[in-house]
Amino acid sequence: MIDFVGKRKWYFLFSALVILVGVISLIAFGLKGGIEFTSGSTMTIDFEQTVEQADLRDEMANLGQDDAIIQRTGEDDFLIRTRELEPEVRDPVTGEVITPSEQQMIEEGLELRFGPLIVSDFYSVSPSMAKDIGRNAAIAVVVAAVGILLYITWAFRRLVKSFRFGVCAIVALVHDVLVVLGMYALLGAFFNLEITVMFIMGVLAIIGYSVNDTIVVFDRIRENMAKRSGRDIEETINNSILETLGRSLNTSLTCLFVLLALFLFGGATIHNFILVLIIGVISGTYSSVCIASQLLIVWEKGGLGRLFRRVRPRRVQLKEA
Amino acid sequence: MGRRNRLTLIGIILLVAFASCVLLIDKIDLPLIGERDGMKLGLDLQGGTNLIYEADFSDIPSGERSRRLDEIKRIIERRINKYGVAEPVIQTMGSDRISIQLPGVTDVDEAKDLVGKTALLEFWDQTGGASAAVTQEAKAGDAQIVVNDAGRFSVGDIITIGPWQEAWDEDALTDARTITDIDQGTNTLTLDSELDLDHEFGEAVQVWLPATGTIDGEEKPLTGIYLKDAEVDIQGRTNEPVVRFEWDSDGAELFSQITGRLIGMPLGIVLDSELISAPVVRSQIRESGIIEGLDVGEAQRLAIQLDTGALPVPLTLVREQTVDATLGEDSLDKSLIAGIVGLALVLAFMIIYYRLPGVLASFSLLIYTAFVLSIFKMVPVTLTLAGLAALIISIGMAVDANILIFERTKEELRARKGLKAAIEAGFDRAWPSIRDSNVSTFITCAILYWFGDQFGAAPVMGFALTLFVGVAVSMFTAIIVTRTFLRVIVLTPVVRRVGLFRP
Numbered sequence: 023m024i025d026f027v028g029k030r031k032w033y034f035l036f037s038a039l040v041i042l043v044g045v046i047s048l049i050a051f052g053l054k055g056g057i058e059f060t061s062g063s064t065m066t067i068d069f070e071q072t073v074e075q076a077d078l079r080d081e082m083a084n085l086g087q088d089d090a091i092i093q094r095t096g097e098d099d100f101l102i103r104t105r106e107l108e109p110e111v112r113d114p115v116t117g118e119v120i121t122p123s124e125q126q127m128i129e130e131g132l133e134l135r136f137g138p139l140i141v142s143d144f145y146s147v148s149p150s151m152a153k154d155i156g157r158n159a160a161i162a163v164v165v166a167a168v169g170i171l172l173y174i175t176w177a178f179r180r181l182v183k184s185f186r187f188g189v190c191a192i193v194a195l196v197h198d199v200l201v202v203l204g205m206y207a208l209l210g211a212f213f214n215l216e217i218t219v220m221f222i223m224g225v226l227a228i229i230g231y232s233v234n235d236t237i238v239v240f241d242r243i244r245e246n247m248a249k250r251s252g253r254d255i256e257e258t259i260n261n262s263i264l265e266t267l268g269r270s271l272n273t274s275l276t277c278l279f280v281l282l283a284l285f286l287f288g289g290a291t292i293h294n295f296i297l298v299l300i301i302g303v304i305s306g307t308y309s310s311v312c313i314a315s316q317l318l319i320v321w322e323k324g325g326l327g328r329l330f331r332r333v334r335p336r337r338v339q340l341k342e343a
Numbered sequence: 344m345g346r347r348n349r350l351t352l353i354g355i356i357l358l359v360a361f362a363s364c365v366l367l368i369d370k371i372d373l374p375l376i377g378e379r380d381g382m383k384l385g386l387d388l389q390g391g392t393n394l395i396y397e398a399d400f401s402d403i404p405s406g407e408r409s410r411r412l413d414e415i416k417r418i419i420e421r422r423i424n425k426y427g428v429a430e431p432v433i434q435t436m437g438s439d440r441i442s443i444q445l446p447g448v449t450d451v452d453e454a455k456d457l458v459g460k461t462a463l464l465e466f467w468d469q470t471g472g473a474s475a476a477v478t479q480e481a482k483a484g485d486a487q488i489v490v491n492d493a494g495r496f497s498v499g500d501i502i503t504i505g506p507w508q509e510a511w512d513e514d515a516l517t518d519a520r521t522i523t524d525i526d527q528g529t530n531t532l533t534l535d536s537e538l539d540l541d542h543e544f545g546e547a548v549q550v551w552l553p554a555t556g557t558i559d560g561e562e563k564p565l566t567g568i569y570l571k572d573a574e575v576d577i578q579g580r581t582n583e584p585v586v587r588f589e590w591d592s593d594g595a596e597l598f599s600q601i602t603g604r605l606i607g608m609p610l611g612i613v614l615d616s617e618l619i620s621a622p623v624v625r626s627q628i629r630e631s632g633i634i635e636g637l638d639v640g641e642a643q644r645l646a647i648q649l650d651t652g653a654l655p656v657p658l659t660l661v662r663e664q665t666v667d668a669t670l671g672e673d674s675l676d677k678s679l680i681a682g683i684v685g686l687a688l689v690l691a692f693m694i695i696y697y698r699l700p701g702v703l704a705s706f707s708l709l710i711y712t713a714f715v716l717s718i719f720k721m722v723p724v725t726l727t728l729a730g731l732a733a734l735i736i737s738i739g740m741a742v743d744a745n746i747l748i749f750e751r752t753k754e755e756l757r758a759r760k761g762l763k764a765a766i767e768a769g770f771d772r773a774w775p776s777i778r779d780s781n782v783s784t785f786i787t788c789a790i791l792y793w794f795g796d797q798f799g800a801a802p803v804m805g806f807a808l809t810l811f812v813g814v815a816v817s818m819f820t821a822i823i824v825t826r827t828f829l830r831v832i833v834l835t836p837v838v839r840r841v842g843l844f845r846p
Contacts, residue, residue, distance in 0.1 A: 066670070109660070110452050123452060142667035144451075150397060151661035154797070162794040169786045177779050223729065223791065223803045227736075227810070230787030234780040238747065241776040269750045273743045276692060280685035280739035284732060287681040289674040291387070292732050299736070 026311070027260045027319055033312035037197060044204010051207050056216035057145065061152040063107045065125070066143040069098040073136050078102075085131045093214065095290065099142075102128075106148055159222045163199070166226060167192055170233050177237075178244055186321055187244075191236045194306075194314035198232040199225060201305040202298055209297070220295040228302030231277075235270060236310040242266045243315065255322045259315050267311065274307040351827045359710055362717035382720055383430075385727030385805065388675045390668030391446035396459060396658040398439045403656060408438060411655050416441055419458055421651035426457055426644075432725065437797050440661070451665055453640065460615060461657050462648035464567030465553055466601065467611035467618070469503070472550030477504065478530070481542040486534050490548050493530040498522055501551045501618055502532075503609070504542050518542070519551075519611075519618040551611045551618065556600035558593055565601055566653075569594025573649035575642045578635065584642040586634040588649060595629045603627040614645070678731040685735050686712065689742060697749050703828040704745040704821070711741050711820040715813055730805035737813025743780075744821030747773040763833050770826055777818065784814050 057064055075094055082090045082102065091103040107124035122130075125144060133139055171188040178184035202225060209215055242262040252258035281303065285296045386393050398415055400408050412435050419441060423431045432444040448454050473495035481488045481504075488504060496502070505517030518540055524533035532548070553564040573588040590598055602610065602624050609621040612634055620636050637645060690708065693701040715734060719726060726734075752769030760768060788811040795803030 109455065126452075140667060140669070141665075142670040144663070144665040146663040148659070148661040150659070151395065158794055158797045162790050165793075166787055166790045169790065170783055173783060173786060177782070219803060220729065222794070223806055226787060226791050226794065227806070230784045230810075233783040233787075234743075237780040237783055238776045241779055245772075245775075265754065266750075268753075269743075269746050272692075272696065272746045272750075273740070276689045276742050276746070277736065277739040279688035279692065280681075280735050283685035283688060284678075284681045284735055287677055287684055288732065288735075289677045289728065291674060291728055295729070295732065 024264060025260065026263045027256050027316060030312070030316040030319070033316060037201075037309070037313060041197070041200050041204060044200060044207065047204055047208035047211065051211035053203070053207055054210060054214075054216045055156075056218040056221075057103065057147045057152070058155055058219050059152055059217060061147050061149040062103060062105050063125070063144070063146040064101060064103045065128070065141050065145075066095065066099060066101050067132065068096070068140045068142055069100070069136055070138040071098070071136060073098055073100070075100070078132075078136070081132060081135050082128070085128055087128065104128075106146055155219070155222075162222070162226060163229065166229050167195060170195070170229070174233075174237065174240070178240065181244060181247065183322075186318060187240050190314045190317045190321070191233055191240065193317055194236050194309040195229055195232045197309045197313050198228055198302055198305045202228055202302050205301050206298065215294055215297075218294065220292065221298055224295045224298030224302065227299060228306060231299075231303060232306035232309060235273070235306050236314045238269060239263060239266050239310050239315050243318070256319055259319055263311055263315055270307055270311060274303050277303050345830075348827060348830050351823065352831060355710075355824055355827060359713065362710075362713045365717040365720055366713060382716075383725045384671075384675070385725045385730070385802070386444055386446060386664070386671070387666050387728045387802070388671045388726065388731070389446055390666050390671040391444065392448045392451050392454060393662075393664045394443045394445070394451075394455065394458065394660060395436070395662035396441050396443070397661045398441070399657045399659065400439050412439065412441065415654055415656070415658070418651050418654055419443060422457055422647050425647045425651065441658070447668070449665070451663070453644075455660060455663075457644045457647065459658050459660055460644075460648055461654045462567070462645070463615055463653040464570070464649055465613040466565045466598075467501070467551035467613050468554040468601070468605055469549040469551055469609065469611075470604070472500075472552045474547055474549040477542055477544060477546045477548060480544055481538055483539055483541055484537050486537045487531050488534070488538075488542065488548065489529065489531050491530065493525050493527055493532060496522055496525060496532060496548075496550060498525060501611075501613070501616070502548050503551065503611075503618075503621065504538070504540075504548050505546060517609075517621070519621060521616075551613070554601045554605075554610065556597035558596055563597060565594065565597040567649055568652070569597065570649055570652075573646045575639075575646045576633070578633070583635065584637060584639045586637065586642050586646045586649065587631060588634070589631045590629070598632070599627055599629040674728050675731075678728065678735070682731070682735045682738070686738055689739060693742060693745070699832070700745075700749050700752070700825075700829065703832065704742060704749070704825055706828065707745065707820045707825045708738065708742060710824055711817055712738065714816050714820065718812055718816070719809075724808060725805065726809075727802045727805040729802035730809040733806045733809035734813060737810055737817065741813060741817035741821065744773070744777045744817060745825055747776055748821070748825070766826075766829050766833065770822065774822075777822070781814050781818060785811060788814075 075092060078100060079090070079092050082088070082092065082104075087102075087104050089105065093101045093103075095101045107128075108121075110123040110126065111121040125141075129139070129141060171192050174188035174191050175184050178187045181187070206215060206217075206221070239262060242265055243259055246252065246258045246262050246265075247255075250258075252261050278300065281296055281300050284292065285300065288296065398408075398412060400411070403411055416433055416435050420431075420433050423433065423443070423445070428445050428448055430446055432442075434442045436442050443458060445454055475490040475492050475495055477488055478491050479489035490496075500522045501519065502522060503517045503519045518538050520534040520536060520538070522532050523535050525531070526533075553566075555562050555564045557563070569591050571589045571591045571594070573586055576585050576587040577583070578585045605624040606626065608624060610624050611618050611621045613619065620634065622635070634642075634645070686708070690705045693704050693708070695701070697704065715737070719734075724730070748769050751773045752765050755765035755768045755772075756762070758765075788807045791807035791810075792804050795805075795807060
């Protein structure tokens, strides 16, 4: 029989390393907020003729937008991010346009220089809208975690220490969120990824997936504890993990199949969202087997303090061997 | 085949037939549900504009706000319906925001002008207001005037500069401005914009105040709330567009009192605190009047706004998104391809890994897809790009219940149970896991939905709703449908080849 639980310090070490790299990336590169967080305007422009990025930057500066961020998204497609653009001003008496909107001025200016173009997507968020979203996102994540903790405690109420199951599931959940945030920061440093509402949605969906996955393993532990299979908690949990491993892997595989299809063939708009889900599904499957269940054993055997005390002598033994 | 099984199987077949009809027939008309014509696509899939406005509730007590927000929503709905946009979606969001989705609308500036204006119509006169004389000549282009007593005015007053009241006639030249600053020391008034005319020493500066009349012994200002009707008309004399309005009985009474008092004097027509014209009253009028000096589009929008009523509080645009129709179509096509590829991969995996049960699960998955799609056609849920993604992801997750059951069945087979017993035990034992794990997904969906509602992110709400429906339907198809299929297949000779059940 495969000994899954015996190697738990390696799982913890691996997770700690991944999270450490993530946290360092978070500190070093940070997460770039999209306009939904910082306010501003973005426009996606498809040019008919070939346009050089440097020329486009030059023309945007001419149009008074020298702090615009310009990104090439396709052959002749660009994403331009600016501060929030001013709307048009009309004379209140005659209804005549006194100053056209900045968006219109940019469009006309670019058209004059680079020929026909289509603005396929225009998006503008004001500071008053942007100020709420970070707070709401944090509330949503915390409420989700508390709701799930309460639910698991209730669902496992027949077990003596049902609260522990809830806490371990939450630790696995926090693990997954940290992995996603860290990897996103790391990738973001190279591919210019921004935090959007879609990203928050992905993180919340991952919370759901992570707990869903953990519960299946916990459910089997609950069942095996009732049957008293295995000599001690370690063996019971090891059995439970082995019995549910096929399911855990297969379900994440089918999920990864559809996510991969969406990543490769779906529109560019949801790319970042799908990326979050792919990282999250892998991390969620790993954490339910290698973090949540293993933590249950550690807790049962005397808490986290003893985990660290026990790890040290074992390391010495490994060196000697 | 047991009697119950047969009934369930017939039920499933009927449901599948129903779902296929819903999907295959373009235009459906069902009792309780009504008429549906294809799926309702979000702006990110069909192109259009989404505007989000925030209401300024600083002067409204918190208990009244939700009622006011509903009122704003109704007014905006009426404005847009009169303007003629196909299938607009107007929703309140959180405590003080309104989201307006206008499919296919490309002239965003015009839409913003129509929707966002408060459109409070007021009538002001100069009989009760302060007045002073210009003591220093002012040239066109100046933004300041010097008067003999600046103490009579306050910042925000709307004033006219021109001949004295008594000397008004139709050709009298005046400038109407708002005072933005007052210097009491030098008696200088700073104006909101530069003067158009030269003003001579001794000309009058007069303040406009709301014109009032008495109804049932009570003094009341005349405003747009008394309007019965407003429409665009072309003035015969000048061929220019005007807005013609008609009062209700109280409005007519006030209007007749005010115009009777002001014969030979100007009556200011004020829209959203801007004086838009100040005609001289020629005779007492009761029922109706006109507003001049507008271009065609402006007159059209003003007529709609007056007719549908003023917004109770001002609105500010806080978010705007416009998606081109071609981009929407492209996103839809790409999602369809991704969905088909994803579905094919999952089906292939299930059949290769689980053999015969995998084939049955694949049938269930196809039925699942048909059910979910037909539900989205029957329930008026707007399908967004994120919703489509959720739908496709839910295909990957929908097989989870079957995977749980089949893994369990394999375990029971390994424990040397008979095939039939192993299948039943597989379903029974997997049930608590399926139930518990899906409830946690439901909790997440609810929170996602709340988050989306707070931020007014329709995509997030669409995602949450789609995932919720997907998980709920998948519990039905994975358990009832697959189980019935398996129970039926167990009665056929296939049963002897247990190998078909194990890879």
